[in-house]
Amino acid sequence: MRRTNSNKSVGSRPKSAGQESMLAVTVSATSSGELEQQPSLDQQPLLQQHPQGFATGQPWQITALSVINDSTKWTVSATVFAVLLWQHNEYAAWCVVGAVFSAFLCKVLKHVIRQERPDQAQKSDPGMPSSHANSLNFLSVYAALSLNYHTRSHPTAVALAVCSVALGVFLTWLRVRLGYHTWPQVLVGAALGASTATGWFFFGTAAALPALQQTPAGLPLLYGTCLVAMAAFAVKNVMSWAKERKERQQKQQQQRQWQQQQLELLHSKLQAGSGSTAQQQQQQQQQQQESAVQPAVVSAGLAF
Numbered sequence: 231m232r233r234t235n236s237n238k239s240v241g242s243r244p245k246s247a248g249q250e251s252m253l254a255v256t257v258s259a260t261s262s263g264e265l266e267q268q269p270s271l272d273q274q275p276l277l278q279q280h281p282q283g284f285a286t287g288q289p290w291q292i293t294a295l296s297v298i299n300d301s302t303k304w305t306v307s308a309t310v311f312a313v314l315l316w317q318h319n320e321y322a323a324w325c326v327v328g329a330v331f332s333a334f335l336c337k338v339l340k341h342v343i344r345q346e347r348p349d350q351a352q353k354s355d356p357g358m359p360s361s362h363a364n365s366l367n368f369l370s371v372y373a374a375l376s377l378n379y380h381t382r383s384h385p386t387a388v389a390l391a392v393c394s395v396a397l398g399v400f401l402t403w404l405r406v407r408l409g410y411h412t413w414p415q416v417l418v419g420a421a422l423g424a425s426t427a428t429g430w431f432f433f434g435t436a437a438a439l440p441a442l443q444q445t446p447a448g449l450p451l452l453y454g455t456c457l458v459a460m461a462a463f464a465v466k467n468v469m470s471w472a473k474e475r476k477e478r479q480q481k482q483q484q485q486r487q488w489q490q491q492q493l494e495l496l497h498s499k500l501q502a503g504s505g506s507t508a509q510q511q512q513q514q515q516q517q518q519q520e521s522a523v524q525p526a527v528v529s530a531g532l533a534f
Contacts, residue, residue, distance in 0.1 A: 299404045302362070303467065306369065311460075320439055320449055321376065323456035328430035329368050330459035332423055336364040339422070350409040354477060360411045363402040363419030364426075370398030372427040379435065 310329070314322050336359055345358035374391035381387035402420050405411045411419075442448030 295404055295408060299401070299408055299410075302366075302401055302404075306366070307464075307467070310369070314456075314460075320442065320452055321380075321434075323452050324430075324434045324439060325369075325372055325376070326456050327452070327459050328372065328427065328434070329365065330463050331430070332368045332426040333361065333365055333463070335426065336361050336419065336422060345415065347415075348409050348412055351411070353410065353474065357411050357415045358418060359422055360402070360405055360416045360419030362405050363411070363416040364423035366398045366401050367420040367423035368427040369423075370394045371424045372431055375428065375431045379431075 310326060314326065339359055340356045340361070343358045344356045347353060347355075347357035351357070373394045377387040377391045377394070398420075402416050405416050406413055442452050
């Protein structure tokens with residue numbers, strides 16, 4: 231396996247450690263001077279983010295975890311929408327408004343702190359705190375509190391509450407495992423989501439919801455706020471998805487161009503090496519022929 235010494239990639243950002251590992255895995259030269267490419271270009275986005283998974287011979291694990299992670303946003307959104315349709319009451323609406331408020335607060339903190347994500351992360355927006363960790367832990371903790379509150383800590387509800395929190399922790403861990411965030415970023419995001427969920431739940435059950443229930447315009451106002459919050463969240467998600475898709479395509483194109491440059495450089499080095507080797511062999515043959523001719527000339531001179 232062969233590496234080049236070039237530290238520049240296509241674009242303004244220097245080649246990261248993940249890209250160096252990618253070159254080591256993707257481009258190699260056999261002993262006969264032929265080039266190999268592994269894996270295919272279809273696997274490059276995963277390989278660029280998670281070179282360790284391919285280097286350890288376990289790319290299928292990274293692929294499976296990435297599929298789970300990529301589907302989380304839509305699965306969680308669909309679950310919240312289904313719960314709203316099933317339990318279309320003030321408690322569900324209050325939860326949704328709180329989740330959107332927590333997400334907005336997290337976004338504000340992101341742009342205030344402006345801490346970069348890990349080098350191998352494909353996203354370019356700030357990473358502190360993690361939005362995924364914030365939203366996942368808000369919903370999982372709020373669901374756990376709500377289950378225990380409305381069922382008076384029934385054993386089945388307690389078990390579901392534990393599973394809810396465990397699922398939130400697992401999906402939060404994925405953000406670090408797949409290289410989207412550092413541990414401090416997800417821990418701060420999780421703490422923000424869990425604390426906001428706890429405060430929002432107890433404030434709602436103790437003060438806000440009773441006050442809204444006693445006011446004629448209270449519940450309609452809550453439902454209207456819930457609809458506006460859901461619409462804003464949906465528009466934001468679609469815009470973020472389109473932006474991420476565009477950035478991912480641009481980075482894949484840059485990566486292909488960078489790899490093509492490395493392949494061309496490696497080809498030229500191999501050809502130069504083959505040419506110098508052939509020249510050395512020719513010189514050795516000439517030296518051997520000259521060495522063989524000299525004794526013959528000496529012998530002929532003596533015989534004369």
